[in-house]
Amino acid sequence: MTMKSASLTVSKDYKIGKISDRMFGSFVEHMGSVVYNGIYEPGHPTADENGFRQDVMDLVKELQLSVVRYPGGNFTSGYNWEDGIGPKEARPSRIDPAWRQIEPNTFGLNEFMQWTRQVGAEAIMTVNLGTRGIEQAKDILEYCNFAGGTMWSDLRKSHGILEPYRIKTWCLGNELDGEWQIARKTAAQYGQLALETAKVMKWVDPDIELVAVGSSARHMSTFPEWDRTVLEYTYDHADMLSLHHYIGKRENDTASYLAMPMEMERQIEEVIAACDYVRGVKRSNKVMQLSFDEWNVWREPDVAYTPWQIGCPYDWVKFHMEDALVFGSAMLTLLRHADRIQIACQSLLVNTIPMILTEKGGKAWRNPTFYPFLHASRYGRGVVLRSLVSSPKYDTAKYSDVPIIDPVTVYNEETGELTVFVVNRGDEPVKLEFDFRDFGGALAFAQHIVLKHERLNAVNTSDNPFEIAPQAGSGATIDGGRAEAWVDPYSWNVWRFRADPNTARGC
CATH class of the missing domain: 3.20.20.80 (Glycosidases)
Structure with a gap:
């Protein structure tokens, strides 16, 4: 595959x-x-x-x-x-x-x-x-x-x-x-x-x-x-x-x-x-x-x-x-x-x-x-940046050229924090490469939150209210102005990066 x-x-x-x-x-x-x-x-x-x-x-x-x-x-x-x-x-x-x-x-x-x-x-x-x-x-x-x-x-x-x-x-x-x-x-x-x-x-x-x-x-x-x-x-x-x-x-x-x-x-x-x-x-x-x-x-x-x-x-x-x-x-x-x-x-x-x-x-x-x-x-409180996105796509009976990766990037100019929200619409993991070189290599990985479940029909109930709940994701590796991460199948993701050159790189 x-x-x-x-x-x-x-x-x-x-x-x-x-x-x-x-x-x-x-x-x-x-x-x-x-x-x-x-x-x-x-x-x-x-x-x-x-x-x-x-x-x-x-x-x-x-x-x-x-x-x-x-x-x-x-x-x-x-x-x-x-x-x-x-x-x-x-x-x-x-x-x-x-x-x-x-x-x-x-x-x-x-x-x-x-x-x-x-x-x-x-x-x-x-x-x-x-x-x-x-x-x-x-x-x-x-x-x-x-x-x-x-x-x-x-x-x-x-x-x-x-x-x-x-x-x-x-x-x-x-x-x-x-x-x-x-x-x-x-x-x-x-x-x-x-x-x-x-x-x-x-x-x-x-x-x-x-x-x-x-x-x-x-x-x-x-x-x-x-x-x-x-x-x-x-x-x-x-x-x-x-x-x-x-x-x-x-x-x-x-x-x-x-x-x-x-x-x-x-x-x-x-x-x-x-x-x-x-x-x-x-x-x-x-x-x-x-x-x-x-x-x-x-x-x-x-x-x-x-x-x-x-x-x-x-x-x-x-x-x-x-x-x-x-x-x-x-x-x-x-x-x-x-x-x-x-x-x-x-x-x-x-x-x-x-x-x-x-x-x-x-x-x-x-x-x-x-x-x-x-x-x-x-x-997500800040400025939405116009992202250049390259994603694999899929077709259905009703829709064509549907991007598997659906992202939005928000930059908080006051705190220097960059947040990337991503939905993976597909049933396979996707390797996602970030290009942040315009930020001068000063970004450090801060947090990865993921919402996912092995069953798409899973629900939360009064007896089991956290069946579906956010969890720590696999993170991201960052080197200079570039980063890499894995996007899990059928998942909602939040990657947070901070403008702190003194923070250690990587996960």
């Missing part, structure tokens, strides 16, 4: 862009058991006085989330935000047609804001432009961001929140091109409504930034025409355009599944093209940025959903090792576009295609997808 080899050449001067801290975000929606029996479960052994599960919160803090989007999602398009404020005993229970569940409203806006502050993240708020509109968007902004002396700001004060939240980022609705959405709209209908809502919101608070709704998915028949039309209305008032993408394995074809993030890459490129087209039409100096505020892998849930319940699991799934590899490649796809993507929110945080799983009244544990996100969040 011929040994497979690949090479990676990087220069500290060839930069794609600085990674926004908001690239490492997640999403909390009133859906299934994300909130109820997820992050919020009064009576749980670990719950604090607010009902927040501390076992879940400890895991969330590990991820070092920068932003969390709320309250949806499809839920937003039929939601009355006023139902979730004030004394809990006075809040109404309502039906939620989006997910066919009962919403008790015992967790609402103020609980969410308190929770985000405890986990150290900023809030991204989505307004209802489905069943509601300009007036309600203005009201919630006044409640959250206005100092006082008005109806809604004084009501907030009466609820015990004396200082305004000053939420910076607001989404102008959610997926309003989808037939599954409450109060679906055409691109022109939505574009006009988003424009008028944006105008009023920025009159109330000029310091906020707004995200216009882009196409819900690349497979939509209206993609990317929807994006173009919406931007022609909102380009001067919106700061970002949203993208959503879910990668799902529908056939027993691992090779094709591992290649699917390539479609995510194309979607980003096509949306950028639509943005730049409208920029040209408008003769604008502004470069439209992107908010990838829903992204994840997906597979069939492990638990059947029972409608019209509170906190019944929806898309509760134990992800496989295979899913973690696809998730890792999707994460790298986002990093490769750091010059245009300013926000990215993994969807969803807990219990719905999640990074964290819980049992009602019981344990919380990490899904395997937790780890690529954790590593990117910890070691």
Whole structure:
């Protein structure tokens, strides 16, 4: 058998862009058991006085989330935000047609804001432009961001929140091109409504930034025409355009599944093209940025959903090792576009295609997808370098020329640390050669982390939560400006190098 080899050449001067801290975000929606029996479960052994599960919160803090989007999602398009404020005993229970569940409203806006502050993240708020509109968007902004002396700001004060939240980022609705959405709209209908809502919101608070709704998915028949039309209305008032993408394995074809993030890459490129087209039409100096505020892998849930319940699991799934590899490649796809993507929110945080799983009244544990996100969040803050990659490739029935080695290189200019993230999509080890000569031979090997398992269908459970977990890798040998390492089959890898000429070379 011929040994497979690949090479990676990087220069500290060839930069794609600085990674926004908001690239490492997640999403909390009133859906299934994300909130109820997820992050919020009064009576749980670990719950604090607010009902927040501390076992879940400890895991969330590990991820070092920068932003969390709320309250949806499809839920937003039929939601009355006023139902979730004030004394809990006075809040109404309502039906939620989006997910066919009962919403008790015992967790609402103020609980969410308190929770985000405890986990150290900023809030991204989505307004209802489905069943509601300009007036309600203005009201919630006044409640959250206005100092006082008005109806809604004084009501907030009466609820015990004396200082305004000053939420910076607001989404102008959610997926309003989808037939599954409450109060679906055409691109022109939505574009006009988003424009008028944006105008009023920025009159109330000029310091906020707004995200216009882009196409819900690349497979939509209206993609990317929807994006173009919406931007022609909102380009001067919106700061970002949203993208959503879910990668799902529908056939027993691992090779094709591992290649699917390539479609995510194309979607980003096509949306950028639509943005730049409208920029040209408008003769604008502004470069439209992107908010990838829903992204994840997906597979069939492990638990059947029972409608019209509170906190019944929806898309509760134990992800496989295979899913973690696809998730890792999707994460790298986002990093490769750091010059245009300013926000990215993994969807969803807990219990719905999640990074964290819980049992009602019981344990919380990490899904395997937790780890690529954790590593990117910890070691992927810096500048993405434009790498020259040579990799063997493979073909499937659906994809051709799929690189077996999928890498991204991040350089932290302040610390001098260089991190290389690599997914091996193949079933054989690959010898990887690094060319760091542009760094002057001053790099030393620091750490190699690998996530792998002999079975691609392995999962983590409450009884065996570390079946899939990171481990020390085989390292790297480095000599001057060159290094070599072995990339294990079907693995997620993190190689860290430091600018420390006094550190011994080698493993």
